[in-house]
Amino acid sequence: MAQTAMKDSDLRFAKFLVRVNGAVPAMLLGWDAWHHRLGANPVNFAILTTGMSALVFLMLTMLVTPLRKISGLNWIIYFRRTLGLYAFFYACLHFLIFFSLDRSFSVSGTLSEMVKRKYLIVGSTGLLAMVPLAVTSTNGMIKRLGGRRWRALHRLAYVAAGAGVIHYYMQVKADVRQPLAFAAVLVILLGYRLMVFWRRPKPVPTATVAVKER
Numbered sequence: 001m002a003q004t005a006m007k008d009s010d011l012r013f014a015k016f017l018v019r020v021n022g023a024v025p026a027m028l029l030g031w032d033a034w035h036h037r038l039g040a041n042p043v044n045f046a047i048l049t050t051g052m053s054a055l056v057f058l059m060l061t062m063l064v065t066p067l068r069k070i071s072g073l074n075w076i077i078y079f080r081r082t083l084g085l086y087a088f089f090y091a092c093l094h095f096l097i098f099f100s101l102d103r104s105f106s107v108s109g110t111l112s113e114m115v116k117r118k119y120l121i122v123g124s125t126g127l128l129a130m131v132p133l134a135v136t137s138t139n140g141m142i143k144r145l146g147g148r149r150w151r152a153l154h155r156l157a158y159v160a161a162g163a164g165v166i167h168y169y170m171q172v173k174a175d176v177r178q179p180l181a182f183a184a185v186l187v188i189l190l191g192y193r194l195m196v197f198w199r200r201p202k203p204v205p206t207a208t209v210a211v212k213e214r
């Protein structure tokens with residue numbers, strides 16, 4: 001049988017590893033920027049790297065629940081919040097690099113660019129969808145909202161991931177294989193969710209209960 005429990009010290013160490021590893025793309029980017037090794041177009045390189053990191057962390061966050069249910073490894077749930085916050089962090093960094101270094105902090109310049117390049121509107125929708133997820137990620141907010149409402153709100157992760165994938169697909173120039181691979185993963189994850197929803201035990205109608213009780 002699969003080992004489902006984990007010692008507290010092991011769990012703390014695993015959480016530490018996830019936190020450290022999540023910061024690796026940002027650290028490498030910072031290191032390479034410091035050493036002027038971001039290539040001919042450093043701003044674009046930074047935008048692409050942070051965008052890809054945001055999408056990968058979004059997908060990893062959404063993989064946690066199905067993986068936990070299929071494998072029985074319940075402790076992986078403890079990584080979900082960290083992975084989700086990293087997704088949000090990279091998406092914010094992605095936008096901020098674009099807004100500051102590409103658009104020189106110009107709000108009108110950013111808006112007019114959005115009108116020209118529609119994929120920016122789609123990406124912004126994804127980023128906006130992640131804001132309530134990040135704001136309600138604390139234990140206090142989970143308690144305040146209640147599990148049911150919190151879970152309903154957190155379905156926004158699918159909106160964010162969907163927008164992220166479409167945004168990626170729309171801005172790719174020729175080879176669409178990679179965005180399509182992300183889309184396939186997202187469809188599988190969504191399909192799994194729907195399957196779980198349809199197979200959930202249905203509430204027994206009250207009339208039947210009454211008949212059985214007699």
Ligand code: HEM
Nearest residue numbers: 048051052054055091095098120123124126127164168171
């Ligand atoms: C959920 C939020 C977002 C995700 C997951 C995301 C993801 C991505 C990905 C995966 C790429 C392509 C990376 C590559 O080719 O290696 C990309 C490119 C890009 N994104 Fe985003 N993005 C998001 C939001 C935004 C926002 C809000 C903006 C700005 C308003 C933005 C601006 C850009 C730009 C300018 C590019 C580069 C396009 C190019 O060089 O052709 N993104 N993004």
